[in-house]
Amino acid sequence: MQDKSAPLKQRHTAKRIFTRLQEEYPELLSVGYRSICRYVSEKKKELYKESRGYIPLSHPSGEAQVDFGKAMFYENDTAINGHYLSLSFPYSNAAYTQVFKGENQECLLEGLKTIFEYMGKVPYKIWFDNLSAAVVLGKNKTRSLVKQFEQFSLHYGFEATFCNPNSGHEKGHVENKIGYVRRNMFVPIPRFTSLEDYNKELLLKSDSDMDRKHYIKDVKISDLFEKDKKQMINLPIGC
Structure with missing residues (x-):
């Protein structure tokens, strides 16, 4: 798997995988985003652990x-x-x-x-x-x-x-x-x-x-x- 040799923060997420499948193999993609998420989650548990947190902020325009x-x-x-x-x-x-x-x-x-x-x-x-x-x-x-x-x-x-x-x-x-x-x-x-x-x-x-x-x-x-x-x-x- 190419991701295993890539930097940790530069590996594929479920969203990125789904986007690439839509762009590169639209005629073969027969499952939805949620199915991809579940599959990727299980595979990542096998390969490595990841956790991310996000803090939404509001600021003035400009x-x-x-x-x-x-x-x-x-x-x-x-x-x-x-x-x-x-x-x-x-x-x-x-x-x-x-x-x-x-x-x-x-x-x-x-x-x-x-x-x-x-x-x-x-x-x-x-x-x-x-x-x-x-x-x-x-x-x-x-x-x-x-x-x-x-x-x-x-x-x-x-x-x-x-x-x-x-x-x-x-x-x-x-x-x-x-x-x-x-x-x-x-x-x-x-x-x-x-x-x-x-x-x-x-x-x-x-x-x-x-x-x-x-x-x-x-x-x-x-x-x-x-x-x-x-x-x-x-x-x-x-x-």
Whole structure:
């Protein structure tokens, strides 16, 4: 089984298996999603144990959360234990993702810049974990922005807000989205020849993923995301 050699968090879920069966073998699929769930649950008990928890959060439209996740991919048949940046929007449950080979400041700023310019908008407020690429933690929990990051935030005009240490609930949406992206976009493990081209493809996939209903609001994510964008700020002149 290919999943057994894949990273734990990059293995197939019942939903992903069912989606792939619908896409790849529609003429042979004769059972429903619940049957697939039961079968996968039994098989996973035999192979390995998994548990996941999710914390639903509500936020004003127009603000975002950002974080990095880890995923394996193949570039020109070379296996790379890479990273991906997700910028998620808790109000609409939309998100954009970009893949990198590292998790440094250059990757953070390049990923945000690419997504801003693709959207044509900038979230007015972005929540960050205490990423070393953005902030330095001092004594008594004081923070100071890394110079390049501070210049970047001033250029694009967004408010950078940082979570308190050991307070993952403050950015619970993006943490859930990190897992969702890994399971739905990086399973099976991606193979590509050009990282730049693959990141362009990911932006389009992110758009397509919005063509479904919000898990609570019973409205298309794409419609809610339009409300998000109305509350965002414009790109600076020259971008």
